[in-house]
Amino acid sequence: MPEPDEVTTVACIGAGVIGGGWVAHFLAKGFRVRAWDPAPDAERRLGRLVEAAWPALTELGLAEGASRDNLTVLPTLAEAVEGAEFVQESAPEDLAVKRTLLADIAAAAPEGVVIASSTSGYGMSEMQTEAATPGRLVVGHPFNPPYLIPLVEVAGGTRTEAWAVDWASRFYRQVGKTVITMDNELPGFIANRLQEALWREALHMVANGEATVEQIDTAITDGPGLRWPVHGPCLTFHLAGGEGGMAHMLDHFGPSLKAPWTRLEAPELTRRLRDDMVDGCETEAGERSIADLVAERDRAIIAVQRAVRASRETTS
Amino acid sequence: MPEPDEVTTVACIGAGVIGGGWVAHFLAKGFRVRAWDPAPDAERRLGRLVEAAWPALTELGLAEGASRDNLTVLPTLAEAVEGAEFVQESAPEDLAVKRTLLADIAAAAPEGVVIASSTSGYGMSEMQTEAATPGRLVVGHPFNPPYLIPLVEVAGGTRTEAWAVDWASRFYRQVGKTVITMDNELPGFIANRLQEALWREALHMVANGEATVEQIDTAITDGPGLRWPVHGPCLTFHLAGGEGGMAHMLDHFGPSLKAPWTRLEAPELTRRLRDDMVDGCETEAGERSIADLVAERDRAIIAVQRAVRASRETTS
Numbered sequence: 001m002p003e004p005d006e007v008t009t010v011a012c013i014g015a016g017v018i019g020g021g022w023v024a025h026f027l028a029k030g031f032r033v034r035a036w037d038p039a040p041d042a043e044r045r046l047g048r049l050v051e052a053a054w055p056a057l058t059e060l061g062l063a064e065g066a067s068r069d070n071l072t073v074l075p076t077l078a079e080a081v082e083g084a085e086f087v088q089e090s091a092p093e094d095l096a097v098k099r100t101l102l103a104d105i106a107a108a109a110p111e112g113v114v115i116a117s118s119t120s121g122y123g124m125s126e127m128q129t130e131a132a133t134p135g136r137l138v139v140g141h142p143f144n145p146p147y148l149i150p151l152v153e154v155a156g157g158t159r160t161e162a163w164a165v166d167w168a169s170r171f172y173r174q175v176g177k178t179v180i181t182m183d184n185e186l187p188g189f190i191a192n193r194l195q196e197a198l199w200r201e202a203l204h205m206v207a208n209g210e211a212t213v214e215q216i217d218t219a220i221t222d223g224p225g226l227r228w229p230v231h232g233p234c235l236t237f238h239l240a241g242g243e244g245g246m247a248h249m250l251d252h253f254g255p256s257l258k259a260p261w262t263r264l265e266a267p268e269l270t271r272r273l274r275d276d277m278v279d280g281c282e283t284e285a286g287e288r289s290i291a292d293l294v295a296e297r298d299r300a301i302i303a304v305q306r307a308v309r310a311s312r313e314t315t316s
Numbered sequence: 317m318p319e320p321d322e323v324t325t326v327a328c329i330g331a332g333v334i335g336g337g338w339v340a341h342f343l344a345k346g347f348r349v350r351a352w353d354p355a356p357d358a359e360r361r362l363g364r365l366v367e368a369a370w371p372a373l374t375e376l377g378l379a380e381g382a383s384r385d386n387l388t389v390l391p392t393l394a395e396a397v398e399g400a401e402f403v404q405e406s407a408p409e410d411l412a413v414k415r416t417l418l419a420d421i422a423a424a425a426p427e428g429v430v431i432a433s434s435t436s437g438y439g440m441s442e443m444q445t446e447a448a449t450p451g452r453l454v455v456g457h458p459f460n461p462p463y464l465i466p467l468v469e470v471a472g473g474t475r476t477e478a479w480a481v482d483w484a485s486r487f488y489r490q491v492g493k494t495v496i497t498m499d500n501e502l503p504g505f506i507a508n509r510l511q512e513a514l515w516r517e518a519l520h521m522v523a524n525g526e527a528t529v530e531q532i533d534t535a536i537t538d539g540p541g542l543r544w545p546v547h548g549p550c551l552t553f554h555l556a557g558g559e560g561g562m563a564h565m566l567d568h569f570g571p572s573l574k575a576p577w578t579r580l581e582a583p584e585l586t587r588r589l590r591d592d593m594v595d596g597c598e599t600e601a602g603e604r605s606i607a608d609l610v611a612e613r614d615r616a617i618i619a620v621q622r623a624v625r626a627s628r629e630t631t632s
C-alpha cells in the first residue's frame with residue numbers, strides 16, 4: 001500500500017453530484033481518475049459535472065499535470081478499481097445499496113487499498129457488514145461541492161482497522177482537505193447534525209406557515225450566515241458575550257435555552273457543560289484576544305459581503 | 317412624526333454589545349445619537365465599542381457628516397429620548413426589565429415616535445403590557461454586530477398598530493438594513509430559530525462528549541458555513557439535487573428526515589410541504605438556472621475563502 005503522498009491513481013464510484021464533484025477535485029489535484037456508475041449515461045453526466053466545476057478549479061489553480069483527460073470512465077466496477085490506490089464511493093444514500101456496493105468494491109480493489117464512503121450519515125459499522133475485507137473501509141464524508149468545500153469527516157466502523165482511518169485522514173489532508181477524524185460513530189457525524197437541526201427547524205416553519213422559503217434563506221444569508229465562514233457557532237457566541245466572552249454569554253443568555261426558540265429541547269446547562277464551552281472557546285481563540293477576534297470578524301464580514309456581491313453581479 | 321428618510325436624531329437605550337453596535341451603526345450613517353444606560357461606566361463602554369467598530373465602518377464608507385462626535389451620552393432616560401425621532405432599546409434579555417423599560421421609554425419619548433426593541437426572542441405582546449402607548453412598540457431584532465450584519469426582523473405585538481411596523485420596516489431599509497417583516501409572533505423570530513436549533517444540537521454534542529468546541533466550529537467554518545453567505549439552507553439543498561433541484565433532493569434525501577442525524581424530529585414530509593419547498597426554491601431562484609446557481613455558488617465560495625484567509629492573516 002502506498003503512502004498517502006505517493007498516490008497517483010484513484011477510483012470514484014458513482015456519478016451523481018457528489019461523485020462527480022470528487023472526480024473534479026481529484027482531476028484538479030493532478031490524479032488519474034478511474035470512474036464507474038451503473039447508469040448508461042455515466043460518462044456524459046460526469047463530463048458535464050467536471051465541465052461545470054472546471055472554471056472554479058482553474059481559478060483556484062490546477063496542480064501540475066492536472067487535466068480533464070486524466071478521467072477514464074470504465075464499463076465495470078472491477079475495471080474501475082483496477083490499479084487504484086484509493087477508492088471513493090458516492091452511491092445513492094440507501095443502506096442496502098451501500099452494503100452490497102462496498103462488498104463488491106472490497107472484493108475487487110487491490111489488496112490494502114483504503115475504500116472511503118461519501119455517505120451523509122450511515123455509520124460504517126452498518127455498511128461494512130457484507131465486505132470480505134472490512135478493515136479498510138472508512139467513512140470519508142465530504143460537503144457539496146467536494147471540489148471547493150474543504151471539510152471531510154473521517155470515521156471507522158467497529159470492524160475498521162485503525163491504520164485505515166489514519167491513512168484516509170492523512171490522504172485527505174494531502175489533497176487539500178480539512179479533516180475531522182472522529183472517535184465515534186455519531187449518526188450524521190458533526191457537520192450534518194448541525195446542518196440538519198437547522199434544516200428541520202426550517203421545514204417545520206414552512207410546514208406551519210410561519211415563514212417562507214425565501215424568508216428562511218434571507219434570514220441566513222443576510223444574518224448569521226455571514227459570520228459562519230469566519231467563526232463557527234461557538235466562537236460567534238464567545239463574541240456575543242463582549243469582553244466576558246462565552247462565560248458571560250452563557251450566564252446572560254443561558255435562560256434562553258429554556259425558551260421556545262426552536263422545537264429542539266436544549267441540554268441542561270450544567271456547570272460542567274458551561275465550563276467545557278468556556279474552556280473550548282478559550283483554547284480555540286488561543287492568542288487572539290476578544291478585541292482581536294472582533295477585528296478579525298469585522299474585516300471578514302465586510303470582505304465576505306463584497307465577495308458575495310461581486311459573484312452575484314458576475315452571474316446577472 | 318417624520319418620514320423614515322427625514323430622521324436625523326435617534327436614541328439608543330442600553331450600552332452592551334448590541335446597544336453599542338447600534339450606536340456605531342447610526343453614527344456611521346450620519347445620525348445624531350443620544351444614548352443612555354443605567355451603568356455608571358456607560359459612556360466609557362460605548363466609547364470603546366464605537367472605537368472597535370469604527371475601522372470597519374470607515375472601510376465600508378461613512379455617510380456624509382458621520383462622526384463619533386455626534387454621540388451624546390445622557391444621564392437619564394428622559395433626557396436621552398428628548399428630541400429623538402426613533403428609539404432603539406437594547407437592554408438585557410429579561411422580560412421584567414424589558415417591560416418596565418419599554419413603559420418608561422414610551423412615557424418619555426416624543427409623541428408618535430416608534431420604539432423598537434432589540435430583543436432576541438420575546439414577543440412584543442408580552443413586552444408591551446405596561447406601556448401607555450403600546451401601539452408604537454415593535455420588535456427590531458438585529459444580529460451581532462448590528463453595524464455589519466444587514467438582517468433586522470421586524471414584528472409587532474397584538475397591541476402594536478400596523479403603521480408602526482410599516483414605519484420601522486421602512487426606516488431600517490433606509491439605514492441600509494435587510495428587513496424581514498413578520499406577520500406573526502414566532503418565538504425567536506426566524507433567524508434565531510434556525511441558529512438556536514444548530515446551537516442546541518452543538519451543546520448536546522459537547523454535553524455528551526460526542527464533539528469538541530473546536531470540531532464543531534471547524535465543521536461549520538470549513539463546511540456548510542462557506543455556502544450560507546451566498547445561498548441559504550433551502551437554495552443550498554436545491555443545488556444538492558443536481559439538475560432535479562429541490563424536488564429531486566427531497567425525493568432522494570427525504571428518508572434521511574427519519575434518520576437520527578439530530579435530536580430534532582422532522583415534520584412529516586407531506587406532498588404539500590414538498591411542493592411548498594420546491595415552489596419556494598423556484599421562486600427564489602427566479603431567472604437563474606441550476607447551472608447559473610452552481611456557477612454563482614462556486615465563485616462565491618472561492619471569494620469567501622480568500623476573504624476569510626486574508627482577514628485572518630491581517631490579524632496574526
